[in-house]
Amino acid sequence: MSVIGKPLLFSYWRSSCSWRVRIALNLKEIPYDIKPVSLIKNGGEQHSNEYREINPMEHVPALQIDGHTLIESCSIMHYLEETRPQRALMPQDVYKRAKVREICDLICTGVQPLQNLVVLIYVGEEKKREWAQHWITRGFRAVEKLLSSTAGKYCVGDEITLADCCLIPQVFSARRFQVDLRPFPIILRVDRELENHPAFRAAHPSSQPDCPPEATK
Numbered sequence: 001m002s003v004i005g006k007p008l009l010f011s012y013w014r015s016s017c018s019w020r021v022r023i024a025l026n027l028k029e030i031p032y033d034i035k036p037v038s039l040i041k042n043g044g045e046q047h048s049n050e051y052r053e054i055n056p057m058e059h060v061p062a063l064q065i066d067g068h069t070l071i072e073s074c075s076i077m078h079y080l081e082e083t084r085p086q087r088a089l090m091p092q093d094v095y096k097r098a099k100v101r102e103i104c105d106l107i108c109t110g111v112q113p114l115q116n117l118v119v120l121i122y123v124g125e126e127k128k129r130e131w132a133q134h135w136i137t138r139g140f141r142a143v144e145k146l147l148s149s150t151a152g153k154y155c156v157g158d159e160i161t162l163a164d165c166c167l168i169p170q171v172f173s174a175r176r177f178q179v180d181l182r183p184f185p186i187i188l189r190v191d192r193e194l195e196n197h198p199a200f201r202a203a204h205p206s207s208q209p210d211c212p213p214e215a216t217k
């Protein structure tokens with residue numbers, strides 16, 4: 001690992017957790033390299049001895065930056081926020097900061113882990129779509145309710161925050177599992193607001209070097 005080189009992100013094109021960090025890096029205009037880790041090739045490269053040294057949880061993402069190796073997308077985003085204050089992704093106001101963390105935690109602990117690859121494999125091919133739909137819908141009901149009192153143009157007010165970095169990839173996963181999003185008009189509005197933002201577009205799965213050609217839009 002190079003201390004002075006560009007940060008290196010261990011990422012998988014369709015991983016929503018990798019996508020969160022890609023958005024944050026792009027928004028802050030931090031140049032970085034990507035090291036693709038295939039979650040499906042040969043039973044998953046994340047389970048290799050080499051990668052387990054980088055991330056003992058055998059998940060993506062991991063970020064090598066400033067001579068450190070960091071794991072867990074929210075911790076990584078907070079590190080970026082604390083070390084690279086340019087283009088702040090947390091509001092100044094303490095209450096608004098709490099609301100941003102609330103939305104991030106809800107998605108990152110209450111929704112996304114339930115549709116993680118290891119969980120879906122455990123649930124089984126037959127039930128996995130119904131399972132993912134159930135938990136995403138349940139979580140989105142809560143997110144929509146929170147947004148009804150926090151959202152401006154984006155999740156919390158009119159500035160892009162870490163909450164948006166978490167929400168947009170989760171909406172993509174919801175579509176992937178064919179969740180009916182009609183009951184969530186605020187989530188859909190924020191998603192529409194950000195779908196063509198350059199930092200979000202560049203972080204999109206279809207823009208990734210490891211995206212299979214048939215999946216590019």
Ligand SMILES: O=C(O)/C=C\C(=O)CC(=O)CC(=O)O
Nearest residue numbers: 014015016017039115116117
């Ligand atoms: O089917 C695949 O291509 C494998 C894995 C993923 O997409 C990523 C996830 O496990 C879900 C997620 O990050 O939300």
